[in-house]
Amino acid sequence: MPARSKARTKSRSAPKRSAPRRPALTPTTKARKVFMVTGGVTKFAKAHPSMDFRLMVKRAYDYALKDIPNLTKDRIDGTRISYFSDHFSRQLKAASMVQDYLGMNPKGSVRIEWGGATGGECFQAAYEAVASGRMDVCLGAGYETMSRVATWKGNEFIALASDTNFDFPLGGFYTGYYALMVVRHIYEYIRRSKYAHVTDEREAQRLAIAEGARIMSLVSVKNHRNALHNPYAQYPKRLTVDDVLRSEMISYPLTREQICTMSDGAAVVVLCTEERAKEFTSKPVRVIGVGTGTDTMRLADRPFGQVPLMPKERASDYEDLQYPGIHSFRAGRAAGLEAYRMAGITDPNRELDFIELHDAYASSEIQTYEDLGLCKYGEGYDFTERGDPFLKGIDYGFEVPGAGAIPVNPSGGLIACGHPVGATGLMQGVFAFWQLQGTIAKHFGDRTLQIANARRGAIHSHAGTGSAVTVSILERGF
């Protein structure tokens, strides 16, 4: 038995210490209130050969400014600009060229990069610029142009964001890493429960994986289906569970329709103080919580310890669980806890109206339901099947009794919208902003995805294998 398996056995008799809790943050002591007042997104596409990154950002920026005519360039104090990979750009210091193209010089700026969470970090960097008092109005802008290389070369660039000594040379393939994670997640949470009675180990695991793949497909159907009403989405479509399961196998058990694609796209947000917000719009949205978390770069190094608990959870819920291992995202739990604490949220399902969540893989959406405390660890598959993260009033082709409980990725998420890395987290910010303003119909030309009376939502951005995660919480400010 390996050391941690011994611990697992022991833990059945010896109660664990509950995870240490940090004191509640008091965000209002020094930080200024921060509001989002506008945003813009380009349509995400496989390739935008007729726009380079500067022009894409400019288009999103012009859209954002047009939305609130009182905001003019001279009112913007500075910028935070994000893109993930210099390899994709083949242009170092590309953020300077964005700053330049927007005519922002000599205002202050800095480039933000944090893997897949680049956009989410940029959102929070803009938040910090305003909260700290350094700027009254800050533009957060992000982009990625991933079409300038072939898809499998692009996968290579992305995989360079894994340890190049120990991980990359094995195949250089992020989908492979997420497949490793979900195979273990299924082992922990389906094989050991639903198929506990099956004595043949291989047979039990096969059945559990088939069941997990079926439930992951529900997420793929949901996100592609929602996106049919989002004109910015790259791959809106109506799919069945069978379509998803029968699409090309990429890395077992993940199929093509369960995985986001590479994209070209840009997104911008404008954050500012309360005073400025009142000048710019009658419909501001306040950022009431920000959180970040990190974990080891290598999956192999993830600890086998204790779960940092959400308010509703008890240490006794997880006596047999070695956490996070490779099956859960400790960074996501840490980011969620910090953001909830700052926003004063103790019951996210009741206190949030929706979440735009980083679903680079259908598997990671389910894993993240658990990290964010929408359900306990181990309940993600049941939570999905119950339909809680689905939208009410949309025909998904199967029963979703819980629909509307806590809609996740009403926009279609990364799986259907695309994932131009440096823009993605900001895109979530813009979609969440429009939801909370109640202006989805205005910006999408279709009101289907508007969640009635949405008051509070979360955005969640996630970097390679969960090595960094951001969560930001937005609330209607009018």
Added chain:
Amino acid sequence: MRPRPPTYDKFRDVQAELDKTGAAIFRDVDRVESLVIRYPYSITYIHSYAEDSPFFLGLAEGKLRGSKCRRPKCGFVYATPRSHCMVCGAPTEWIDLPTSGRVHSWTTCHFGSEAFLKETPYNLAMVEFDGVGSLLLVRLKDAVESDLYVGMPVEARFDPNPKYLVTDIWFVPKT
């Protein structure tokens, strides 16, 4: 003087033209025309394994090395070595790892990044070892997708012609 490159409405036709002549014009739905060129970019790195070097030198000698925290009260054992302990920060020492273990998780990759496409399908496995607190990511050979399961006993094989890459070791089902 060079004649104007051919114009295409489909980007895939642009890509085909680039492979032939290195230049093409893409015309988008708004009739905007963009000149697109082929622009190769390659780099050879002088990559030092630095503090991880003994691991890779070990593989070339047919040895699998992990590391162990030197602080007796900690003593954390790493399958993927680190020269300083992640838990307590103390230096670690090199140890020999067992050459057999169990599959902690696995997948079969039917695609990979460009450099590895020709090797598909290949299996990846995270391997756990007795008495070791972290895992090792490896290729798993001599087994197909339907053979694999969590808990499967596996043992190490070493490349007789080492390349000083982590692929100098792989695992196979234990016989």
